[in-house]
Amino acid sequence: MKYDFIICHYGEIALKGKNRKFFEEKLIENLKRALKGQSPFGDSPRVQRISGRILVELPARIGYAEGVAGGSEKAKRDKIKEVLRNVFGIVYFSFAVSCEQEIEAIKKKAVEILQNKTVTNRCDRIKLLQLSEKQRLHFKTFKVETQRSKKDFPLSSQEINEKVGKYVLKRLAPYRTEGSGARVDLTNPDITCFIEIVENYAFLYLEKIPGPGGLPVNVSGKAISLLSGGIDSPVAAFYGMRRGVKIIFLHFYTQTQNSIDKTKKIVRILNKYQFSSKLYLVPFLNIQKEIFQKTNPEYGCISCRRFMFRIAEILAEKEKAEALITGENIGQVASQTLANIRATEEATNLPVLRPLIGMDKKDIIDKAKEIGTFDISILAEEFYCHGFLAKHPETKAN
Known part of the structure; x- marks a missing residue:
């Protein structure tokens, strides 16, 4: 039988x-x-x-x-x-x-x-x-x-x-x-x-x-997911998909191919949840240099993120996406204090969704392992602000 x-x-x-x-x-x-x-x-x-x-x-x-x-x-x-x-x-x-x-x-x-x-x-x-x-x-x-x-x-x-x-x-x-x-x-x-x-x-x-629960992918519109290559942002994209959002991926790279290769591998893993995916790769080194030459070093990382949000908004208009998704988590790094989150979000008119905002790091890591992105995310990665980061970055921007 x-x-x-x-x-x-x-x-x-x-x-x-x-x-x-x-x-x-x-x-x-x-x-x-x-x-x-x-x-x-x-x-x-x-x-x-x-x-x-x-x-x-x-x-x-x-x-x-x-x-x-x-x-x-x-x-x-x-x-x-x-x-x-x-x-x-x-x-x-x-x-x-x-x-x-x-x-x-x-x-x-x-x-x-x-x-x-x-x-x-x-x-x-x-x-x-x-x-x-x-x-x-x-x-x-x-x-x-x-x-x-x-x-x-x-x-x-x-x-x-x-x-x-x-x-x-x-x-x-x-x-x-x-x-x-x-x-x-x-x-x-x-x-x-x-x-x-x-x-x-x-x-x-x-x-x-x-099963995975949630809502069927593509019932809740589109969003631009900013993939950094780290542990958090792929998990945030996963949770966006789980609520029915069709994800368009966006990655800012500086000068090494490693960052691009990592991001492509992560997108291939996440693609199994939404069957087809787009990945946009944006060169960011020259913008980064201009920012750190013309702004106070303490505000460098915040300024970088504001530019990323502006570029993401342009892409969202092209793709008819209605929101941005990030892996931000309160208090995890200097750019993710409430004051700095507010300062970066003011750079865009789109809602910024942060699915991980209240999660502990351990829970995020566990989910990354479960969905298969953790081992790739922890490979040697390129940091956006590498070489420019201030010793004491601003945590209360306005």
């Missing part, structure tokens, strides 16, 4: 009222883009909305055998998991099997998928009594949990839980060995058999795989 669908559940999209359809359609579009070209979907993934869920059809059904015999099937599932974990808007998703909307069919299907958990290194349906003790049931307790959005189904969710649970207990009873075997635990079960009754389908699955 094989999985034939992936069910994707979203969160706050359901609260969008009259705009909900727009958000759902954007999530479907993003799912199709993410899965296109991936095995087994080919160039035309079949994705649809159904009863407050997004349903992805598996054209070549994927088995759920585990261990050695199920290795290739597991590899396929793992690849799909990796892709879906990067699609913003998904709260969780599940590989599911479908069956007729009849209680007898649902009961039999529940036993089939639970029996799969009894086998570790083979996928053939031999009798479990012939297996060694270590190969018998890999769970001792279970429960059945039903969601029934189709209200004309003749049984309530609780009645389905009870009937399926009793049937599972009866069918798995022969596999009990001294103290082992399945029993019901509604509080803290080893495994849960989830059942969903929706429209013309009945779905069953055993696992809820966390």
Whole structure:
């Protein structure tokens, strides 16, 4: 038996009222883009909305055998998991099997998928009594949990839980060995058999795989993200994407190719969250020299950032972006005191979004590691103000 669908559940999209359809359609579009070209979907993934869920059809059904015999099937599932974990808007998703909307069919299907958990290194349906003790049931307790959005189904969710649970207990009873075997635990079960009754389908699955949450990319407009090459700015861009913002990347470089190469690598990593990205590279050395020749050295870094904001605003007008995004964090460096943040922000008419403003450095580093940008960000980097930085930069600019 094989999985034939992936069910994707979203969160706050359901609260969008009259705009909900727009958000759902954007999530479907993003799912199709993410899965296109991936095995087994080919160039035309079949994705649809159904009863407050997004349903992805598996054209070549994927088995759920585990261990050695199920290795290739597991590899396929793992690849799909990796892709879906990067699609913003998904709260969780599940590989599911479908069956007729009849209680007898649902009961039999529940036993089939639970029996799969009894086998570790083979996928053939031999009798479990012939297996060694270590190969018998890999769970001792279970429960059945039903969601029934189709209200004309003749049984309530609780009645389905009870009937399926009793049937599972009866069918798995022969596999009990001294103290082992399945029993019901509604509080803290080893495994849960989830059942969903929706429209013309009945779905069953055993696992809820966390997604990234947030909103689908490209539902909240565009923003220019200033990438410094450090740890913070890629994380800020990530959080912007997570709230549905399409990110245009902007990097100011001075004189080494290293800074450009680092930034390109970071953008390639972040691109998996929004499928296509633009990166603008702006030479900044001559502007930097002029600033430090003609201004008080204590104000040098603040003046640099004001120029960057002005250039970013010009780019935003070209790209029809409505905001800037930075990795600024209160008190982290001299330019990021409240007074200096205000002084730099006055250089632009656009709102400046700072997703990291209240985060601890450790939390930022942890997120950078999670999204895969940390190892690149900590490579030897080029500092904008290198060679010009005052010994005591101004922290209370006006």
